[in-house]
Amino acid sequence: MQHNNPGLEELTRQLLEFRDARDWRQFHSLKDLILSLNLEAGELLELSQWKPEQRFEEEATADPMHQRLQEECADVLLYLLLIAERTGIDLQSAAANKIAANHLKYPVEKSRGTSTKYTEL
Template sequence: MTHDDLLKQLLAFRDARDWQQFHTLRNLIVSTTIEAGELLETVQWKTDADIDAMLRDPAQRRNVEHECADVLLYLMLVAHTAGFDLLDAAAEKLKLNGERYPVDKAKGVSTKYSRL
């Protein structure tokens, strides 16, 4: 499935339920943050080993997948409502991050770009 196909399905889902009236940019951004919090909750208080084990359980893995999908869907709605292409924005940001974190300075370290 392409990004455009998924966006069309998402907008059709929204429109069939007459939810666009609730989808102000502010509300969509708030909802994205709430969904990201729900994703975070899936790993709260867990060690890396606990998370690895959790992902081997099909039901728990599916829950993580669904929480990731919720974040993605809201991000798509944010971008659509704000009038930009999310994939273009992500590609631009990745390029910027490449400039901020050159391999020769950033490889193997977690230092913020402003301190490299």
């Protein structure tokens, strides 16, 4: 197993190679990729179930919880990469565009220190 630090393009390449070696493309409909992303996000959520907020924050930085969080975050990212590849989305520019849009929605002078939604600012 490789323990390098690849970028999103290289991760996508590795993921497609993994998928295609197993002939799993046939199972990866866009709908099921989105469904799977949400199931993995649910696994991430499950790690915090029934835990007081402060205790969970403390556990999250040390093993074994840190390892479990790492694995579920990776699962979410990998499905996101498959969705982006299928639909031709450049995740890095989409994310950068979203941050720029959020700057406009939430100007610092109106939003600093408040959790109010932009429609109410």
